[in-house]
Amino acid sequence: MVQHLPTRLDASFAALSDATRRGILVRLGRSDASITDLAEKFEMTLTGMKKHVSVLERAGLVTTEKVGRVRTCKLGPRKLEDETRWMEKYREMLEERLDHLAAFLERTKGDDA
Amino acid sequence: MSTTTTKKATLTLSGDRELQVERIFDAPRERVWRAMTDAKLLAQWWGRGNRLTVETLEVKRGGHWRFVEHTSHGDHGFEGRFREVAPPERLSMTFDWDGMPGHVVVNTMTLHDLGDGRTKLVSTSLFSSRDERDGMLKSGMEGGMNESYAALDRVLAST
Numbered sequence: 075m076v077q078h079l080p081t082r083l084d085a086s087f088a089a090l091s092d093a094t095r096r097g098i099l100v101r102l103g104r105s106d107a108s109i110t111d112l113a114e115k116f117e118m119t120l121t122g123m124k125k126h127v128s129v130l131e132r133a134g135l136v137t138t139e140k141v142g143r144v145r146t147c148k149l150g151p152r153k154l155e156d157e158t159r160w161m162e163k164y165r166e167m168l169e170e171r172l173d174h175l176a177a178f179l180e181r182t183k184g185d186d187a
Numbered sequence: 188m189s190t191t192t193t194k195k196a197t198l199t200l201s202g203d204r205e206l207q208v209e210r211i212f213d214a215p216r217e218r219v220w221r222a223m224t225d226a227k228l229l230a231q232w233w234g235r236g237n238r239l240t241v242e243t244l245e246v247k248r249g250g251h252w253r254f255v256e257h258t259s260h261g262d263h264g265f266e267g268r269f270r271e272v273a274p275p276e277r278l279s280m281t282f283d284w285d286g287m288p289g290h291v292v293v294n295t296m297t298l299h300d301l302g303d304g305r306t307k308l309v310s311t312s313l314f315s316s317r318d319e320r321d322g323m324l325k326s327g328m329e330g331g332m333n334e335s336y337a338a339l340d341r342v343l344a345s346t
Contacts, residue, residue, distance in 0.1 A: 160287050161314060165206055168310065170235040172210050175222060178232035179214040 089133035094118070095126050099135060099149070106148040109138075206312040216300045219308065220275035223296070229254075246272055252280065271295070282312070290314070 113123040130136035253266035267281035
């Protein structure tokens with residue numbers, strides 16, 4: 075994971091260096107949108123918008139899902155890093171608690187069995 | 188990181204919102220249940236070696252619980268409500284840490300009697316749904332992103 079960080083950062087910086095792409099992220103922060111919606115909003119061709127979205131997608135900033143003929147774009151996993159940290163912290167606390175519960179049960183064996 | 192196995196515990200991150208931990212205790216199910224639901228007993232292990240104050244513990248459906256861990260770095264409050272209390276098998280509750288307000292976890296613990304004096308605990312933690320999560324992220328996002336863009340613009344301008 076760590077060794078990929080510079081590459082991922084490069085991809086993010088490249089993705090964010092363009093004003094339209096930054097605008098797309100802000101727009102998707104409000105709600106998910108189809109490529110067509112985005113193309114209309116930013117007054118671009120579908121092909122142009124697809125290129126921008128694919129740059130954002132490679133950087134992990136946007137994910138897309140095709141349902142029928144419509145490709146919907148939403149903010150990607152990179153925006154969930156806070157949540158990942160919280161889950162990791164929670165997992166650590168839970169494991170420590172169970173360690174202490176095991177030790178407590180060991181310590182009090184025979185007390186009330 | 189998604190799966191860790193030790194002698195005692197198995198950890199799985201299924202999907203991106205559920206964490207499952209299994210552990211076997213060398214104690215009968217009733218003792219494990221009591222250790223998890225009796226304030227005096229809880230205070231002896233829940234704090235992970237830190238002093239623990241059990242402020243509230245109403246072990247019943249809808250009942251409130253609130254514990255404060257006193258560490259050398261300060262106090263940490265945890266609280267929630269019980270969703271299901273089925274002794275000595277199943278305990279389900281919401282879990283909210285003062286340090287991450289709004290990030291509610293639903294934790295369900297099931298105790299399985301292994302028949303040889305040991306008990307298997309299966310703990311499942313469900314993190315806020317993607318929608319709730321995205322909602323929370325959205326609320327703080329535009330401001331934060333604009334700040335990042337301003338910083339990025341400065342970096343790009345200087346290169």
